[in-house]
Amino acid sequence: MPPAMAWRLDIAVQTPAHAALGDLLSYASPAPLVPGTLVRVPLGRREVLGVVWNEPSPLDDAEPDMALKPVGAALDALAPLGDAWRDLVAFAARYYQRSIGEIALAALPPQLRDLSGTQLARRLKRKTTTGPVAETAEAAHPVALSAEQTAALARIEAEAGTFLLVGSTGSGKTEVYLRCVADLLAGDAGAQALVMVPEINLTPQLEARFKARFGDDAVVSLHSGMTNPQRLASWLAAHSGAARIVLGTRMAVFASMPGLKLVVVDEEHDPSYKQQEGARYSARDLAVWRGQREGAKVILGSATPSLESWHQSRPAEGEDPGGRYVRLAMPSRIGAGELPTVRLVDMNLQPPKTVLSGALLDAIGQRIARGEQSMVFLNRRGYAPVLACADCGWKSECPHCSAYRVFHKIDRTLRCHHCGFTERVPRACPSCGNPDIAPVGRGTERLEEHLAELFAAVTRPDGSAVRIARIDADSTKKQGALESQLAAVHSGEVDVLVGTQMIAKGHDFRRITLVAAVNPDGALFSSDFRAPERLFSLLMQSAGRAGRDAAYLAAQGATAEMWIQTHHAQHPLFSALRKHDYTAFARQQLEERAAAGMPPFAFQALLRADARTQEAAQAFLNAASTAADALAGAERVVRYPAVPLAIQRVANVERAQMLIESPSRAALQRLLAQWQPLLHALRRTPEGKGVIRWLVDVDPHSI
Template identity: 80%
Template sequence: MTTVSRDSLPGVSPPPSLHGCNTLQPCWRLEVAVQTPAHSALGDLLTYASTVPMAPGALVRVPLGRREVLGVVWACAERSADDSALELKTVAGVLDALPPLDSGWRDLVAFAARYYQRSLGEVALAALPPQLRDLTSQQLARRLKRRATPVPAPDEAATDPAQAVALSGEQSAALARFEAETGPFLLFGSTGSGKTEVYLRAVAALLARDDKAQALVMVPEINLTPQLEARVRDRFEARFGVGAVVSLHSGMTHPQRLASWLAAHSGQARIVLGTRMAVFASMPLLKLIVVDEEHDPSYKQQEGARYSARDLAVWRGQREGAKVILGSATPSLESWHHSRPAEGDDTGGRYVRLAMPGRIGDGALPTVRGVDMNLQPPKTVLSAALLDAIGQRIARGEQSMVFLNRRGYAPVLACGDCGWKSECPHCSAYRVFHKIDRTLRCHHCGYTERVPRACPACGNPDIAPVGRGTERLEEHLAELFAPVRRPDGSAVRIARIDADSTRKQGALARKLAEVHSGEVDVLVGTQMIAKGHDFRRVTLVAAVNPDGALFSCDFRAPERLFSLLMQSAGRAGRDANYLAAQGSTAEMWIQTHHGRHPLFQALRQHDYPAFAKQQLDERRAAGMPPFAFQALVRADARLQEVAQDFLNAANAAADVLPHAPHVARYPAVPLSIQRVADVERAQMLVESGSRVALQRFLADWQPLLHGLRREPVGKGVIRWLIDVDPQAI
């Protein structure tokens, strides 16, 4: 390597000289984590020289190829006589205005990199704000100086307004156990049981007890963060000062993310609200972690380092001595199993289960009504009984919610003469018909074009939509309820919330405000409306077509469906006083062709424990998680044969590994959507009854995979990756 002069790098101040060290002869050796290209096989740490010693966790700017990049110092040692002859590149500068990242943060990053089979630098740099990677030391110092502007002091005499509200017996019992025990805790509370209030009381008690402690509160979806943020700010800013509460999620601008990260890193922010990325926030005084809706698949990253933020939160809490609360009305089966009580020879799980089965006040869970679609006329979209129930709600001024987890107008456009369908030319999937802008849009690669005037294959002008999405359902409901009037005589208002209708900035907040204010009579949407929202006037929820997930090839599909339906049901009847005033009851309607399926039987009773037992019994018999541990190895190539050949060659090469006898490996197969953006995708499943054996096998396998990539069998492979604890197979 050639030495790069710091003086040639504009905008970077050189580190101060150390007494007795010649700046032309750097005498300190640094091991630095940098973001190297994925699967570059460069190793976890790169070695640089420095004229001064640097503390582990310091942020430095170092040369990498022709670029200058941000790095994190992982180790520092004085250069010995043996390596003094090595020509190392020299550190270009140090961001000395920031305190070093502490050992807890570095341990978290190191564990995540090791467990999820990624490079240390990739995880470390991805965990830092993007804008921080481009700042010089002078620019960072100016930003920190601006942040030092005095802010209004907190009101020491201010009290928590919620303290005047009496907790339920279940909430009080849960908080008492939380304070008395160490956890980790699984807060199993039905929808509307007041889990959020338990979180906030736990945070308030911590901050009152320790004037420097920090708390991390995580939610699965970006659209839930502003709603919770407003509630938390109202509760805590008066007592702890402006800036005590910050958010961290991918919907923020780069400057906003940097400002929030700096506030957390400095300890100024006492509470950090965020999505899965927030698990890596630098919080040196972290004492409490809350993971709300812990079952949600959104906590599993699906690009780059495929980590589970929920699992890392538990690990981080144990490493840093912070209490951890996982909360859900439908916990993941892994968390449910880990919180099982001791029984017989079973010593129980490692989590403490806190149960809150009742709703706040006199609220009751909605009555679940099933509609057997086998008895309905052909092509029925909404049964007559369901339409009548929605109409009654409209007449009383109440709101209804219709859930369909498929956006767009129709899943496919088809020709009845020749059989042409709106296939995507770049993916093995159909383009979805969007009527509003008359486009066919692929939801996998984004390819979009205008709807043709006639069939491209045979010229038939009569091409028609097949199936139904939220856009078409909204139109259908508007037609059905056009003659109906609200109590004030005005027309019925139908609104839709999905990824298409909320694409513009501020659209989601505006639509939610309309629902909360009572302007909307019927709300149509995807899973965006099914969880986390507190709709006080919704008294009926309907699931239109939930059967598709019952027979999926993915063994987790029933778990996700049950969770989604139970969370949807939880949107109904959340305000007992409103129900009483209206003389109404809360209902959940499910239209299905398989009403006797055990999933729907458990749902009718709101019996998650029964559903979980049935699913866990099946998984135990089949040797599936949480009774086994899995990883997926995926390869992408221009040809499916190339991707599969690479994986099968990797499978054969793994026979020599010491832990191979303890790991089951299955042949390579295409993904369910095998081609996306003209890239063919294949995968291979590996699993073991021992987590340790699987981890050691994967670590030993990595060098073989790197080697195969350079051999003829790997020449056509675009990329490969390992997904540990996959959430979709």
């Protein structure tokens, strides 16, 4: 070891999954580098990007371990990542049971890993410096606020902490966000705001509104739909403070923002905020933690908040001290707009195999005749969920998954939505040769075709043919497809819009006066206790697309309606939905969960194992449960027997899971932390043979 190498640095690097190498690796450096500095370091045969994590310590010549590898180049053109950012990463790694390096490196733009110090310095020269936000024409003539918006803004201004803004669809939550950001930036020249949305397709819409208000230079986006150079440019602008406002999806919660003073999480209930691959973090929960750590205000907004957030915002009552969040209510729509009337169609009273009831078709026809738009929501893409042979019972099962391949008529394929395996539709039954194989069930493609047939003879007010459009993951694959389809809806070219949940939330369609949900019953009796909550949110959000423009409704002489076709019209979920009564629904759900000891009254984690056989996966999980018996505090944590996942085989990999539950979050976290080394060791025993991977999912969203 040369004498110049005088410092030991603890560095976070992205170590291989389940390598059990520990959180930080030590390297030798000739100079003490500041924590947060990005460096290149050798790892195996590669050179990788790392983050200096702790204060450097001098290397003692007498230390027996002098074989530390030397640090490579430091990317010192970039300002070090701050203490608050490193605290956020460390908390996320600890809470979600992952390594610090995995979280830290995943949070950085991928292109940073490939740039040299010189290339990075050139990139940084292109960035503008931070300055006052220019007032745009829209900012100079802001819209008038309602009394509810004014009251919410006053409380956000006067109080600190986390706010739950419960605003019905169309109540003007976005305007509240815009005003909060404007007040912040006007009062503090170095302040930054983070605004999060659940899905990429909502980002351009919100980005346009923020740029119209604050100008192009003040706003950057961060989401996975961007190219690597775009992500790097946005990240550098946020890190330097040049970008005053960062808009993004869940990944944006890890953006390096030294001046962060405000975090907005729009549609905070949305399951998309929970990462489902790798480190399974909840961006909403991390946003709240980050706000507390950095002294930033946090606004969680939704018409149908998650039951966890609703419970955390409960007012104090008797001996209950109440929740940690401040609840703000905006129940009224802007202007004279009213929430749509909810109509239930009891499908038990309809002829067998009815897809759309006569009354619903008549209502859509009336809308078309008046030049209004309707939206038909079905949360299942493709033409039909399965192709089947009536003679021998063959069905279009996926050979690699325990699921059916979906029939897509447009390109005549059978496609597995789990592993992606795709084949052309066979000319005859592969089992018995019967040429008469038929689709069973309905997806958005088939519904679109069905509606086109039903309204083929109907004309629009100008005499032209009715136009049916479909928006789902299949119709929006090509770049720019979603934007052009949404533009067609906004311009009035589309009469009936068919789609999945992609169209159910966030969009501000001004001419839609009728929304219909075709087949929502599946979630009512799901084994997942969160399914009713998700269904209620989705239907409320869908209803919120109707009648958003009160002036348009008045001019048309129309009323906004939400039609729901169901076989369970008496279900309490629909009773609450008819009254737009989220409070009643939440009360009933929370009472059930309290009685059953489920979140938010208990805390959960899943231990998952993927293996070549189901027996191997379950044997690993059951052995892990037995090993946990010896851990301190194990008696405070319930471990249920291992079971297969609902879709137990995907891409020829068998999947099993074990639910772990405790009334104490601290007890659950202590057990999980102690369990990690046992799980790593178990992989190397006979019980671990055949196991491909295992993972811990803390606060799982679906079980």
